Amino acid sequence: MQAANTTTPDERVRREGGLRRLLRRPEMGAVGGALLVWLFFAIVAGDSGFLTLRGAATYLEVAAQLGILAVAVSLLMIAGEFDLSIGSTIGACGMIMALLAVDLGWNLWAAIGASLVFALLVGAINGILVVRTKLPSFIITLASLFVIRGLTIGITRLATGRTQLGGIDETLGFDSASAFFASALRIVDPASSRGASAEFPISVLWWLLIAGLATYVLLRTRPGNWIFGIGGDENAARNVGVPVDRIKIALFMTTAVAAWLVATITVIEARGADVLRGEQREFFAIIATVIGGTLLTGGYGSAIGAVFGALIVGMVQQGIVFAGVDADWFQVFLGAMLIIAVLVNNFIRRRASQAK
Amino acid sequence: MSTSTPVLEVRNIVKYFGTVIALNDISLRLMPGEVLCLLGDNGAGKSTLIKTLSGVHKPDEGEYLVEGKQVSFDSPRDALAHGIATVYQDLAMIPLMSVARNFFLGSEPTRGWGIFKRFDVARASQIAREELNKMGIDIRDADQPVGTLSGGERQSVAIARAVHFGAKVLILDEPTSALGVKQAGVVLRYIARARAQGVAVIFITHNPHHAYPIGDKFVILKRGRIMGTYTKAELPRDEMIRMMSGGEELDALEHELREFAGK
Numbered sequence: 001m002q003a004a005n006t007t008t009p010d011e012r013v014r015r016e017g018g019l020r021r022l023l024r025r026p027e028m029g030a031v032g033g034a035l036l037v038w039l040f041f042a043i044v045a046g047d048s049g050f051l052t053l054r055g056a057a058t059y060l061e062v063a064a065q066l067g068i069l070a071v072a073v074s075l076l077m078i079a080g081e082f083d084l085s086i087g088s089t090i091g092a093c094g095m096i097m098a099l100l101a102v103d104l105g106w107n108l109w110a111a112i113g114a115s116l117v118f119a120l121l122v123g124a125i126n127g128i129l130v131v132r133t134k135l136p137s138f139i140i141t142l143a144s145l146f147v148i149r150g151l152t153i154g155i156t157r158l159a160t161g162r163t164q165l166g167g168i169d170e171t172l173g174f175d176s177a178s179a180f181f182a183s184a185l186r187i188v189d190p191a192s193s194r195g196a197s198a199e200f201p202i203s204v205l206w207w208l209l210i211a212g213l214a215t216y217v218l219l220r221t222r223p224g225n226w227i228f229g230i231g232g233d234e235n236a237a238r239n240v241g242v243p244v245d246r247i248k249i250a251l252f253m254t255t256a257v258a259a260w261l262v263a264t265i266t267v268i269e270a271r272g273a274d275v276l277r278g279e280q281r282e283f284f285a286i287i288a289t290v291i292g293g294t295l296l297t298g299g300y301g302s303a304i305g306a307v308f309g310a311l312i313v314g315m316v317q318q319g320i321v322f323a324g325v326d327a328d329w330f331q332v333f334l335g336a337m338l339i340i341a342v343l344v345n346n347f348i349r350r351r352a353s354q355a356k
Numbered sequence: 357m358s359t360s361t362p363v364l365e366v367r368n369i370v371k372y373f374g375t376v377i378a379l380n381d382i383s384l385r386l387m388p389g390e391v392l393c394l395l396g397d398n399g400a401g402k403s404t405l406i407k408t409l410s411g412v413h414k415p416d417e418g419e420y421l422v423e424g425k426q427v428s429f430d431s432p433r434d435a436l437a438h439g440i441a442t443v444y445q446d447l448a449m450i451p452l453m454s455v456a457r458n459f460f461l462g463s464e465p466t467r468g469w470g471i472f473k474r475f476d477v478a479r480a481s482q483i484a485r486e487e488l489n490k491m492g493i494d495i496r497d498a499d500q501p502v503g504t505l506s507g508g509e510r511q512s513v514a515i516a517r518a519v520h521f522g523a524k525v526l527i528l529d530e531p532t533s534a535l536g537v538k539q540a541g542v543v544l545r546y547i548a549r550a551r552a553q554g555v556a557v558i559f560i561t562h563n564p565h566h567a568y569p570i571g572d573k574f575v576i577l578k579r580g581r582i583m584g585t586y587t588k589a590e591l592p593r594d595e596m597i598r599m600m601s602g603g604e605e606l607d608a609l610e611h612e613l614r615e616f617a618g619k
Binding site: 216219220221222224225226228229232233236237238239240241242295299300349 | 432433436449450451452453457460461462463464466473474475477
């Protein structure tokens with residue numbers, strides 16, 4: 001009887017259409033949204049360059065840097081926590097690289113390694129504070145947002161008297177580091193008769209790599225299942241033996257490492273560091289994650305959703321430039337989109353989980 | 357293990373909360389495959405007793421034995437490792453996660469090794485379905501979110517999970533109180549199945565109609581003390597209903613109400 005039951009599907013399982021099955025995935029709202037946004041700008045700004053390969057390269061570059069953050073943030077948010085300190089961590093990591101490599105003459109790779117250690121430390125401290133004090137991570141990381149930014153500005157000014165440092169391109173190891181973090185892939189546009197081409201930054205590859213890794217962890221590993229469990233009901237998860245504290249600390253370290261990667265990419269691309277770099281990135285990452293269908297309260301979401309969330313934000317940010325609208329209006333679009341996305345995602349989730 | 361060794365036994369347990377004596381001189385014996393119904397009014401100490409048995413509280417005095425060996429639990433996790441599983445009323449189930457993922461949370465089956473060790477999702481779904489079938493729970497699809505199940509089905513999944521992971525004693529905290537008649541029947545049937553598999557059950561309920569058909573033994577708790585332990589043969593249904601619903605107090609109340617209304 002049991003064997004029969006496992007091999008033949010229950011007759012009460014209505015054969016779900018492919019569409020309905022797909023709708024159960026948390027990221028479906030964002031995939032549809034990305035399609036709509038693309039269509040919108042294809043119509044509005046299609047003849048001013050949005051549809052060209054170069055147009056795609058510009059919005060993908062924005063989406064990639066944001067997406068690296070958003071993927072890490074989505075893991076943390078599925079586990080029910082926030083990290084507001086990533087923007088400041090980007091600024092601090094970049095400044096550490098520049099101070100060590102430019103001012104102290106370190107090899108750039110060593111400076112990158114040192115700032116990675118710093119990022120891991122920031123993540124660990126955030127995580128340990130959240131786990132030990134049981135305060136909301138919103139409060140803990142709001143505090144570290146200001147502490148880290150303040151320290152970055154203060155120490156940089158004390159050490160150099162400035163708030164910006166250039167000259168990264170003259171440091172040892174710049175060429176190899178540049179190949180790794182800031183090179184570009186030139187792709188020739190097959191649609192263009194004059195052989196026009198566009199440069200796609202390597203950060204797009206980093207973004208997709210991290211998204212793939214995060215998706216694998218979430219859906220196909222034990223810690224992935226624990227992340228969902230912790231976000232759904234922390235006490236229940238703890239009672240069945242999930243190492244809640246360790247997972248949370250690891251996730252805070254993951255978001256900090258994502259910030260470090262973005263810092264490395266921007267420092268090398270811009271050939272310098274700025275104490276204010278990364279400001280507001282934490283909010284953009286949360287927006288991309290929420291647009292991607294991850295529940296603000298945890299327990300539900302996906303890394304692929306964060307990828308599409310970041311893509312939407314990137315397309316809107318660059319699309320309105322192509323459309324000839326002043327870039328000042330971007331934030332208005334972003335805020336409105338956030339509300340719409342949450343409403344749509346709520347609707348989809350309710351339909352998916354009420355399938356009785 | 358001889359059949360005469362109780363799977364769970366407590367002797368003269370006392371629990372204080374500050375100056376309050378929450379449990380006073382509690383002794384219980386539970387044999388494998390036995391259903392013990394714990395009855396009592398609000399504030400009788402039922403919750404404290406469950407929490408003490410399930411490892412949330414430590415008793416201040418008395419002995420706690422599992423299969424004849426003395427134990428002292430530091431956490432519910434610790435109790436679970438000794439085979440004492442508690443299914444709480446507010447379920448330890450995560451509504452947006454699938455049945456299979458809930459079932460195996462914390463004990464996921466894996467395949468591969470090293471960094472390639474991964475959560476065997478297909479096997480998890482299959483085992484979850486099989487185990488639920490064994491308990492007579494016919495789940496439609498192990499990949500559907502727990503939130504789509506009815507309250508009775510959720511309770512049943514929680515019970516099946518505890519049994520699958522080797523629970524010897526199942527503590528059920530009012531599993532039927534929030535359920536309709538039919539669903540409560542479903543849960544009672546699963547309790548009977550668990551008992552048939554040799555699992556001992558401590559069943560807490562307010563409802564005599566749920567307790568009487570399933571119980572082998574009845575323990576009445578009042579003001580932190582055991583007022584009596586009865587086997588089914590010693591306790592006729594009407595008497596039990598009377599005791600559960602407050603017995604003499606109800607008689608007194610009835611008398612008072614009659615005086616108030618009457619004359």
